[in-house]
């Protein structure tokens with residue numbers, strides 16, 4: 322029986338909700354001409370952030386690595402502030418500190434002197450040089466600047482020591498993309514620079530997780546351990562941006578963990594590459610496939626039952642390892658939790674926004690929970706996003722009580738204005754930039770995706786894998802109970 326046909330004594334499901342409707346009664350619709358982001362020359366409440374931040378995130382996931390930002394101090398301070406808010410940890414990021422002279426004469430002097438100062442003070446093993454809007458617009462010839470920087474360093478500290486330091490250039494003109502593309506470009510830049518030789522093929526697999534939090538990366542490591550598969554995670558922020566506070570700490574301080582350079586070199590010898598997020602890391606996996614014939618499994622991000630099944634089945638197929646009973650039990654516990662809570666999640670109308678791969682993963686998981694996604698928005702425009710969402714909609718079409726709306730690109734203002742026109746909305750899934758929307762609509766927000774800066778501990782809570790999905794499900798259900806369940810009935814749960 323289709324859900325629309327479930328008898329409800331003549332009252333359509335849409336009218337059964339006893340609580341308030343989200344749009345405030347005094348809401349006056351905006352000029353419809355101004356609502357679509359494509360009609361405006363300004364972005365209001367952007368659903369993405371700056372491209373270099375994705376690249377810096379990647380560099381911070383490498384052992385003894387420091388990002389060097391070829392741009393103004395603001396481009397670096399913004400990133401440090403963002404990381405600090407998300408991870409509640411300091412992030413060491415160097416800056417070329419552009420001023421007026423760099424804007425006129427270019428950033429050669431800044432990068433040559435800046436790299437020299439960075440090396441003699443911090444002795445990093447890896448420097449990820451991240452360009453910015455200004456250096457890209459000026460047309461800084463970074464390849465020759467970096468050659469000059471190395472030559473100068475060789476004269477000062479000796480050629481041997483300079484050769485121990487890997488310098489990787491990541492071009493990130495922020496006007497041409499978002500943080501998602503910055504991470505993607507970093508994955509390719511690091512592999513092209515360091516994973517250059519396939520000599521002794523190994524049984525290990527490469528995992529490029531995309532911009533997932535430390536808790537997610539630990540969950541992926543757990544899945545690999547249970548499968549008995551050795552893996553290299555590029556870029557492993559789990560112990561760099563969630564480091565233990567263990568005295569004594571040396572100066573310069575480098576947190577433990579992070580992907581070692583030797584591990585990145587060995588990625589050319591791997592059996593397969595899993596890029597969990599096609600838009601953030603897919604380029605790195607495709608490079609290894611093209612150059613060395615290493616099979617690339619690109620997406621989906623393992624959120625929910627089907628996507629985690631797909632990840633483990635591919636892992637099993639390529640490595641010949643059986644999926645163990647322990648993981649089958651984890652799956653069973655998730656399915657049990659879904660059955661226990663189905664009467665709370667079923668037919669709830671949900672809006673989802675964030676980065677494209679996470680939104681796709683969350684949309685599928687919402688459908689697995691019997692929810693109805695009524696609007697989905699990717700802040701980063703993508704050629705494949707609409708097709709992916711539509712294929713999920715086709716698969717679960719009997720769940721939909723209304724035609725879902727897909728926003729590919731655009732900002733959160735446009736998204737919010739659309740949500741205000743809906744007759745009912747039960748839940749929003751998205752990152753911290755949706756807080757004001759949630760408050761205005763009086764609809765609960767379950768925080769998921771990047772960035773989450775207004776809560777503690779979210780960077781440690783996984784959403785991937787069976788266990789992550791179970792935790793996320795409980796959070797969804799508890800939010801629904803808080804907002805949508807009359808108190809007298811909550812007492813009877």
Ligand code: SF4
Pocket residue numbers: 371372373392395396397399452453454455495496
């Ligand atoms: S958008 Fe451009 S100018 Fe602004 S912080 Fe990012 S790189 Fe710097």
